[in-house]
Amino acid sequence: MEFFNREREKEEILHILKTEPQLLNFIYGPMNSGKTALITNLIEELSSNYVVFYTNLRARDFSDGIGLLRDLFGKTDGMFKKLFGESDVQKTNETTKAKIYSGIPASEKSLNEWFKEENRVFLFTHIKDIMRDMESSGKHPVWIIDEIQMMDKYVDKFTIYNLFQFFIRLTKELHLCYIFVLSSDILFIKKVHEIARLDGRANYIVVDDFDEETARKFLKKYKFSDEDANYAIDNFGGKIGNLIQATYKKKWGKxxxxxxxxxxxxxxxxxxxxxxxxxxxxxxxxxxxxxxxxxxxxxxxxxxxxxxxxxxxxxxxxxxxxxxxxxxxxxxxxxxxxxxxxxxxxxxxx
The missing domain is CATH 1.10.10.10 (Winged helix-like DNA-binding domain superfamily/Winged helix DNA-binding domain)
Structure with missing residues (x-):
C-alpha cells in the first residue's frame, strides 16, 4: 500500500526510537488504513545505527503456539534473510541504512535443538543475547511483529502470556529493544492486554483513515478534478485502500x-x-x-x-x-x- 502524509504518526514513532526503550508499542487502526505502509516506510529510512527484525505473521504458516514461536525466527546458515530478498551479512554492512532482517536470525540446527521440550528456554535466551550483543556494539535493535492477530486462532493463553511478558522484559525492564506490534483486530489487542497484564507497560498508536483534507491532497496528487474528488470522498471517505484502487481504476479508464x-x-x-x-x-x-x-x-x-x-x-x-x-x-x-x-x-x- 502506498505511503502518504503520515508525518504525525511517523514523528511519534521516531520520538520513541530516539529515547531508551520503555514500553511495548501497539500500532493499530482500521483495516487498510496504512499501518504496514507506515512502518515499512519508516524502517527503510532508519540510519545504520538501527537493526530491524521484521516478522509478518500473515505470511507465516503455523498451527499452534510452538509453530508461532518458530516462525518468529529467520533461518540462517551463514546468511541473514533480508526483508526484501537475501543478502550476506558483510554486504549489509556497506549500507548507511538500517539492516532489515526477516525474523530473528537462527540456524536450522539450533532451532531444531531449541524446540525440543527440555530446551525451549534457550529460545528466549537466544533472542535476549542477540539484542544485548546489538546494544553492546552501539546498535539499536527494533523488533516489528505485523498481523499479530494471526495468533488468535492457534495460540493458547499461556503462550500469549509468556511471549508478551518476554517483550516486557526486553523493553521496560532491560531496555534492550524497541518492539512494535501491528494489528487491526482491536478485540485481540484487548485480549492480549488482559492476558499479559499490560497496564502501564504498553503504548498504543492509532493509524486511522485520512481526514478529508488529507484525502483531497492524495487525490489531487493523481490529478482528480474537484468534482471527482468530492464524489470519491463522499463514498470512500479517507479509506486509503479504497482511494488507491480508485486512482488505479480511473487510470485504466474506468x-x-x-x-x-x-x-x-x-x-x-x-x-x-x-x-x-x-x-x-x-x-x-x-x-x-x-x-x-x-x-x-x-x-x-x-x-x-x-x-x-x-x-x-x-x-x-x-x-x-x-x-x-x-x-x-x-x-x-x-x-x-x-x-x-x-x-x-x-x-x-x-
Missing part, C-alpha cells in the same frame, strides 16, 4: 461511478450475507446487531457504552465495525461500510 458502485454492491452483499446467516443461527443476536446499526443512521460514530457488548464484538470480528481504544467509540470500518449499513436499514423498513 468511470469513478462504476468503481464506487462495484464497492458498494460487494460490501452491501457481504454484510447482508452475514446478517442472513446470523438470523438463522441466533435471532436474538441478529436483533441486537440491527439495533447497533441504528446508531449510525444519522451519525458516523457511536459510543461503545450505548451499544450491546455481544453485538459489538460480533460486528468487530466480522470486520464491519472498528473500535478505538482511546476514545471508547465505535464506527464502521470504512465510509463504504457506513453507506451499506444505512442502505440495509432503509431496505429493512419496507
Amino acid at each position: 468511470e469513478l461511478s462504476e468503481v464506487v458502485d462495484s464497492y458498494k454492491n460487494i460490501t452491501e452483499s457481504s454484510i447482508w450475507r452475514r446478517l442472513s446467516e446470523l438470523k438463522l443461527t441466533d435471532g436474538e443476536l441478529f436483533k441486537k446487531v440491527i439495533e447497533v446499526f441504528k446508531e449510525f443512521e444519522n451519525s458516523d460514530v457511536a459510543a461503545c457504552s450505548r451499544v450491546d457488548y455481544e453485538a459489538l464484538n460480533f460486528l468487530i470480528k466480522a470486520g464491519i465495525l472498528f473500535s478505538d481504544l482511546y476514545s471508547d467509540t465505535v464506527k464502521p470500518q470504512s465510509k463504504i461500510d457506513l453507506l451499506a449499513i444505512r442502505e440495509i436499514l432503509k431496505e429493512m423498513k419496507f
Whole structure:
C-alpha cells in the first residue's frame, strides 16, 4: 500500500526510537488504513545505527503456539534473510541504512535443538543475547511483529502470556529493544492486554483513515478534478485502500461511478450475507446487531457504552465495525461500510 502524509504518526514513532526503550508499542487502526505502509516506510529510512527484525505473521504458516514461536525466527546458515530478498551479512554492512532482517536470525540446527521440550528456554535466551550483543556494539535493535492477530486462532493463553511478558522484559525492564506490534483486530489487542497484564507497560498508536483534507491532497496528487474528488470522498471517505484502487481504476479508464458502485454492491452483499446467516443461527443476536446499526443512521460514530457488548464484538470480528481504544467509540470500518449499513436499514423498513 502506498505511503502518504503520515508525518504525525511517523514523528511519534521516531520520538520513541530516539529515547531508551520503555514500553511495548501497539500500532493499530482500521483495516487498510496504512499501518504496514507506515512502518515499512519508516524502517527503510532508519540510519545504520538501527537493526530491524521484521516478522509478518500473515505470511507465516503455523498451527499452534510452538509453530508461532518458530516462525518468529529467520533461518540462517551463514546468511541473514533480508526483508526484501537475501543478502550476506558483510554486504549489509556497506549500507548507511538500517539492516532489515526477516525474523530473528537462527540456524536450522539450533532451532531444531531449541524446540525440543527440555530446551525451549534457550529460545528466549537466544533472542535476549542477540539484542544485548546489538546494544553492546552501539546498535539499536527494533523488533516489528505485523498481523499479530494471526495468533488468535492457534495460540493458547499461556503462550500469549509468556511471549508478551518476554517483550516486557526486553523493553521496560532491560531496555534492550524497541518492539512494535501491528494489528487491526482491536478485540485481540484487548485480549492480549488482559492476558499479559499490560497496564502501564504498553503504548498504543492509532493509524486511522485520512481526514478529508488529507484525502483531497492524495487525490489531487493523481490529478482528480474537484468534482471527482468530492464524489470519491463522499463514498470512500479517507479509506486509503479504497482511494488507491480508485486512482488505479480511473487510470485504466474506468468511470469513478462504476468503481464506487462495484464497492458498494460487494460490501452491501457481504454484510447482508452475514446478517442472513446470523438470523438463522441466533435471532436474538441478529436483533441486537440491527439495533447497533441504528446508531449510525444519522451519525458516523457511536459510543461503545450505548451499544450491546455481544453485538459489538460480533460486528468487530466480522470486520464491519472498528473500535478505538482511546476514545471508547465505535464506527464502521470504512465510509463504504457506513453507506451499506444505512442502505440495509432503509431496505429493512419496507
